[in-house]
Amino acid sequence: MNRRSFLSVTAASLAATRLAPWLTGAAPLDRIGVQLFSLPKMLERDYAGAFAMLATLGYKEVEFFGPYSFSPEAVQQKWIAGAGDLGFSGSGWFGHTAKETRALLDRHGLSAPSMHVDLDTLLQRPTQVGEAAQAMGHSYAGIASIPDARRKTLDDYRRMADVLNDIGRRGQPYGFKALYHNHGYGLSPMEGQIPLHVLVERLDPSLVSLEMDLFWTMAGGADPVALLDAYPRHYRLMHVKDASRQVRFSGNGGDRSQWIPLFPYMTTAGNGVLELPRILSRARSNGVAHFYVEQDLAPEPEKALGASIGYLRTLELAAK
Numbered sequence: 001m002n003r004r005s006f007l008s009v010t011a012a013s014l015a016a017t018r019l020a021p022w023l024t025g026a027a028p029l030d031r032i033g034v035q036l037f038s039l040p041k042m043l044e045r046d047y048a049g050a051f052a053m054l055a056t057l058g059y060k061e062v063e064f065f066g067p068y069s070f071s072p073e074a075v076q077q078k079w080i081a082g083a084g085d086l087g088f089s090g091s092g093w094f095g096h097t098a099k100e101t102r103a104l105l106d107r108h109g110l111s112a113p114s115m116h117v118d119l120d121t122l123l124q125r126p127t128q129v130g131e132a133a134q135a136m137g138h139s140y141a142g143i144a145s146i147p148d149a150r151r152k153t154l155d156d157y158r159r160m161a162d163v164l165n166d167i168g169r170r171g172q173p174y175g176f177k178a179l180y181h182n183h184g185y186g187l188s189p190m191e192g193q194i195p196l197h198v199l200v201e202r203l204d205p206s207l208v209s210l211e212m213d214l215f216w217t218m219a220g221g222a223d224p225v226a227l228l229d230a231y232p233r234h235y236r237l238m239h240v241k242d243a244s245r246q247v248r249f250s251g252n253g254g255d256r257s258q259w260i261p262l263f264p265y266m267t268t269a270g271n272g273v274l275e276l277p278r279i280l281s282r283a284r285s286n287g288v289a290h291f292y293v294e295q296d297l298a299p300e301p302e303k304a305l306g307a308s309i310g311y312l313r314t315l316e317l318a319a320k
Helices: 003-023 040-045 047-057 073-084 098-107 119-124 126-136 154-174 195-202 214-219 224-230 256-265 276-285 301-312
Strands: 032-035 061-065 111-116 140-143 177-181 208-213 235-240 290-293
Touching (some): 047 098, 047 301, 061 290, 073 119, 098 126, 111 126, 111 177, 119 140, 119 154, 126 140, 126 154, 140 154, 140 208, 154 177, 154 195, 208 214, 208 224, 214 224, 214 235, 214 256, 235 276, 290 301
Parallel strands (some): 032 061, 032 290, 061 111, 111 140, 177 208, 208 235, 235 290
């Protein structure tokens, strides 16, 4: 074998090695979902039409975000004040009942495996959350972020793990596990440790599952694949986002003032810098079962969500 042939064969072998994780026993994603925070204005304007559009694009699952009609009044008012700055005020079932919403999902062949609920609602209205989960068929109910006041120290993260375990325990009679979705905080060292690691290692995976948000994980400076490999018993859901370029928070990623300025860097799946084939393949092989496209407040949701699912359908990922 001459030098040119040797180099050619070596390059091909290296390429195959890089691709092998999602080509060996490969299979496409069969059920792709949407986190509904991608299209709140459309839901507010035409609730039934939004679900019809998602079904037409080929989506099979949706994830709801709160607050809900049963949330404490203070929670609802705080949401309306904050969301109003973004051009909408609706959330949850957007003025509809669980029964009406479930009928819409059934009509369009959609299911809703999970719901985001604020911590106050989970703690103060556990029965109502359980009844909503049963009515909607949710297998997971949990928080999109930890309130700032509850994550000042590592002991705060330990206490939050205990709270999440308790929420999961109380959810068992209603058929759901607690869920924790990460933002960008908790990924930098605190007191010599990574807060997210402290939290996760105290969670009971039989009671609580993790939902990885790819964009916020990247913006917080963490490696999604490293986390998936470190905690394969915990991650079961994922927000699939791409980024037009590598971005980092201006601070510790701990509040809304740092999140919203990064929204413009979110882009459709496959149109950015994240290695989605590698990440999603490792996610599925490590047990992630629900993949939700999310592009927060997408300006043209039908176009953006259509492009994302079009790309994701082309991927051949490692089998479960």
